[in-house]
Amino acid sequence: MSKTMKGVTLFADWDPKPDFKLGPKDIEGKQTYLGSKVWRNPRIEIVEHPVPEPGPDEVLIEVKACGICGSDVHMAQPDEEGYILYPGLTGFPCILGHEFSGVVVKAGERAFDKRTNKPFKGGEIVCAEEMMWCGQCKPCADGYPNHCERLNEVGFNVNGAFAKYIVMPAKLVWNLESLKNRYSGDDIFLAGSLVEPTSVAYNAVIERGGGIRPGDNVVVCGGGPVGIAACAILKRSGAARVILSEPQPERAELGKKMGADYVINPLKEDFVQRVLELTDGMGANLYLEATGLPTVVYPQIEKVIWEGRTINSTVVVVARADAKMPVTGEVLQVRRARIIGAQGHSGHGTFYRVIECMADGMDMTPMITKKITLDEVPQNIINLRTDRKECKITCVM
Amino acid sequence: MSKTMKGVTLFADWDPKPDFKLGPKDIEGKQTYLGSKVWRNPRIEIVEHPVPEPGPDEVLIEVKACGICGSDVHMAQPDEEGYILYPGLTGFPCILGHEFSGVVVKAGERAFDKRTNKPFKGGEIVCAEEMMWCGQCKPCADGYPNHCERLNEVGFNVNGAFAKYIVMPAKLVWNLESLKNRYSGDDIFLAGSLVEPTSVAYNAVIERGGGIRPGDNVVVCGGGPVGIAACAILKRSGAARVILSEPQPERAELGKKMGADYVINPLKEDFVQRVLELTDGMGANLYLEATGLPTVVYPQIEKVIWEGRTINSTVVVVARADAKMPVTGEVLQVRRARIIGAQGHSGHGTFYRVIECMADGMDMTPMITKKITLDEVPQNIINLRTDRKECKITCVM
Amino acid sequence: MSKTMKGVTLFADWDPKPDFKLGPKDIEGKQTYLGSKVWRNPRIEIVEHPVPEPGPDEVLIEVKACGICGSDVHMAQPDEEGYILYPGLTGFPCILGHEFSGVVVKAGERAFDKRTNKPFKGGEIVCAEEMMWCGQCKPCADGYPNHCERLNEVGFNVNGAFAKYIVMPAKLVWNLESLKNRYSGDDIFLAGSLVEPTSVAYNAVIERGGGIRPGDNVVVCGGGPVGIAACAILKRSGAARVILSEPQPERAELGKKMGADYVINPLKEDFVQRVLELTDGMGANLYLEATGLPTVVYPQIEKVIWEGRTINSTVVVVARADAKMPVTGEVLQVRRARIIGAQGHSGHGTFYRVIECMADGMDMTPMITKKITLDEVPQNIINLRTDRKECKITCVM
């Protein structure tokens, strides 16, 4: 085994804006919770790194597939002043990449496989959570690792998976053996690399949104990877009608393939009228806001809730946005509705259940619309600044 | 329209056992909550009845299909002393039949269609709840009509649907228009007649059992109509593995057709080991006891829970039985498990959602293994005392 | 028994604004769902009415106490053009009054007492729900009577309780016998007249808000009757800290008496900082918006949620308002929070539990800050247009 490896690495300059103050978890020159206030002139380079060594609770994984996420794009994308777009936790230089799968190469002595409750032996096909929850703070101890107060993130402030190897704490690693009946060759790694983004959608609609009852209607606003994955999960949950609202034709098409019964083009059709027509005047039981455009989308969702006859609707907000949602309290009152925020993918049995769904035939691999090599990753991250046709671009190693 | 109609009518003699005392809702010579303590020498006869007239809140329905339920069999089946087997609410003579669908012929002025919130006009294809909840007692007012304190039951103490016509309160009637896209000809009535028994299963596993998350495993013990319907509902809810335990080959086969991924023959295989094998050592998240043999079945369920690694399992008891379940509290403690009782099909949006599932493709009609005419109903009710091969025998008119 | 009785009756002129269209439940000249668009020149007069006669499902109640509600004030209050302020369901002329208690005088043969499941005999001390849910529409059948699609309202479009007698459907009536151990003389009627407004608060924080766990913190914004009642209920639920935000000194004082541990004057203190100080930097688990000023209050609630460390907060909106709440989705995401709408007081066991709380010592009678006679009701309804010092003015008969 070679002692070094190539890694797709993001470099940027520590150049805080005047109003920036070092926060409690920030480290001068190295790490901040407010990326877009600090990092300037991002550059993606493929450079050599030492192959990492697993500690006693850790495993070394040979990466086999890793998808590009929107956050990878925003970390590497400068605004007009040269500051990166991504606003959150970042520590550079850092190998990017967190939607990955691979094979366990080496395991520490206390590195247990949660699937078997036995130590990893090596050879296991696995994927991993991106959120390195500490397991010790109050939210973690209470059972809410997505809200860890001392979080690290793979591919953001800890070296990620656009590299030959990655070291991960065993507690974040999930065994993919049950996919072997469904997939052969590289496909198991492609499927495995989609467990993380699918889990974001699962956490949003099932854990946070409370899921649905078979026979319910759902509306998904936005056909990005999370919205598309939500269509698949909700159809699988027994939704009578999954309605996707998405103007981009390629995404609309993919949504239909993945579980949407109907697609609305909100730029060409009257969203409110279409949802009411398709649901026999009832509206939906669950709405997922996955566009990041709440000022546009929320008023329309609200209007369907008001005009439809369904009570007890849930609106789940999974996309980040700066703008405020204009919420009419009376609609929530009269229709017995609620709005819920969702983030993350960890905890609550989510990864395990997503893998079991895949093992039972929930095939997410059509979401991968392009496969690339490690060397092609930097250019594709840059291309995705403007390209809205691809759903998921995945590096296969 | 003729003024009389034929009805499959159950007659029996009011001959209370010595220990019987007239209860608060019992009516001397006519009605009791303790059928098997009172009624003797049951006879099923087809006799003429006046066509009923709907009141202001009611609709007159022309019956098109009506299935035979196990309770029909037990009401008409004498024990060694001649008393009927059915232990519950009964008032004879009574037209039998409660799993029905038909067409609205005439509607009272305040008979509203819940689907549209407008008055019934006539011509609507409908089915109905069997439980005539009062809507006024404490459980009804609190939202639990399955536990109504002043219940009447269609086909038990109120004339049922093995007849040309039936009158029903509009509040119990559910519109089947949405099935028109799926079914043509008589099939919509066959499907409609299955909404009631499917709703019993839906209430058990979804409303009472809390449903599952996509990717969970379930075990259904007993392949009668409720168990079979539960397989369909749970697969539709996203179960990774639906395991049916049923020794009768015809029922096992039907279970597989309707949603079971695996069938265990508990008389020939080791139930505990098989469930653990099929679930990779995990066991199931939801168990449905639908056999009526809890002394046999519960210890095995408990053993899977104990030996499997799944925590938070739910055991739903839907079948009636006199015998006690021997429950080891420690298993519930160590595995964070629970046992829940389920009865009924009303309330909680259940009928509506079952119809929506059917409209979206959950086809229950394979459960109907035999179609008969009204004249054949009495003999078929008698045959079902011993025949365990048929799933649902349905009268088509 | 006299055949007529005096009733505090609201008259107004049917004079629809140009944009008004008769809705499906509206009745030309008599009833509308959009009061403020139709009724002009309201006058409250005390006039003679025939004593009503109970139907078979109904009881005749001799009214003993009846409180004035804010909606009584708004129905009788003209805007600059003379239209009434109250925007909802109204049918005039109508006897006002819906927060009442009294004694059953006469009962129909099918008028059952939900407390005993036996017919009313006469002599029972009772109160009643104001919402005349139909029990037959889809929301009612599903268990959500607060969202009845064919609602009538006592004292709005059906004669109310500012009169010697009132007829009520038995299903809306609740027995107050259990209060006899706590109250003597008229006090039981005063307490009984507060069950309805207390149930509005209970429905908001317990049924809709999901309640709290003992040791949680809560913030109630607005010290009107619903806010004050919520303080009492939440303290009783085991809140470690109940914080009331209310600028009016009389209401603040009453809040403290009824359960608030702390009161913030948001006009003089920094709400966000005070809540964080009082909760050791955690913020609250439950927030109740009971001011009707969401543009002022919601941003402050949101800021506490953001800056505090509590996750899983719930914001319950119970006050009606036209203005939009500006909601930052990211706060709901990062803090795992949710917003819920609440209306009504019916169903879910709420009335019964409120009465049981009162029987166990939850004394709401300090909320009654003034007692009046029937003749004084009209003037007091008018005075309350401007008087914010009184909490509840109650007519004792």
Added chain:
Amino acid sequence: MSKTMKGVTLFADWDPKPDFKLGPKDIEGKQTYLGSKVWRNPRIEIVEHPVPEPGPDEVLIEVKACGICGSDVHMAQPDEEGYILYPGLTGFPCILGHEFSGVVVKAGERAFDKRTNKPFKGGEIVCAEEMMWCGQCKPCADGYPNHCERLNEVGFNVNGAFAKYIVMPAKLVWNLESLKNRYSGDDIFLAGSLVEPTSVAYNAVIERGGGIRPGDNVVVCGGGPVGIAACAILKRSGAARVILSEPQPERAELGKKMGADYVINPLKEDFVQRVLELTDGMGANLYLEATGLPTVVYPQIEKVIWEGRTINSTVVVVARADAKMPVTGEVLQVRRARIIGAQGHSGHGTFYRVIECMADGMDMTPMITKKITLDEVPQNIINLRTDRKECKITCVM
């Protein structure tokens, strides 16, 4: 600081019964999950131990108070063959004691205080969980630390708190600063030592049982420490009536002091009739089985559920027992009831909320009926084999 300290230490002989097999977590001669099958001739001795040194994630605590638990008694109590009574995880020799509080003396660099999310500085008054959940297995990662698959237990297989010092992982430690307003002198330590047993009760009735709504009735069977603590918690949750069933007069008296409204002596009174009388024929919403005698207690609970009118009752089983509960499924069905198992005290925000309840006035210290010194611990552990009058005997240092 001295380098050694006295510790109340349990010694026993490793002498496995013939049918014992070493399990996956067992260690020959040192540790087993099946204590009563292995350990013989228990002796409690006070011996010298080195003062432990905290690791980077740990704190060293000077113990100030530590209560004796029933499990301490059973670990040290031989049966007729000399085997210990305690059936669970044990590793001897081991310092006993796990219900403790104390002061932080020294903290590792990564030992964070969950209350502040800052490192421990020393001087903090604290208590701790007894269950050393790993935070890495599937149940822990899913948010269920009470069901950790690689559990260690303080005072069972890891040195406990009947000693001058103890080392604990910071993630198990809870700050008691908020109790300072309520308690002075040693009382804060006494209160703090009761957080652990109170949390067992809180986990049972609130987390597992789902809590109650204000106005509900509850029945607690068994007035041991967990039953008594449950009375306090449930009264604080707003129970209208807390009914304790307990024959021992001292415990009955203490129960009343701590929150029970009524006490039933089940040896002298008819439990079923008394509960129905006290609840106006309704029965209870929550039942806690805290006796360990399910064959006696469950049939009585079941009879109240059957004869009472309350639906949706929950029975929580918190006491361990070998005997089976004879459960009539029909009672669960007709009364919409459920049975739930509860164990542990970790996770779900339980410790934090119990401390907040105490800070708000839930005073548990009357449960401590006797205070002793460290030297008196061995004899008192032995005395408790037969003494049922004391509730909690606590060592104060």
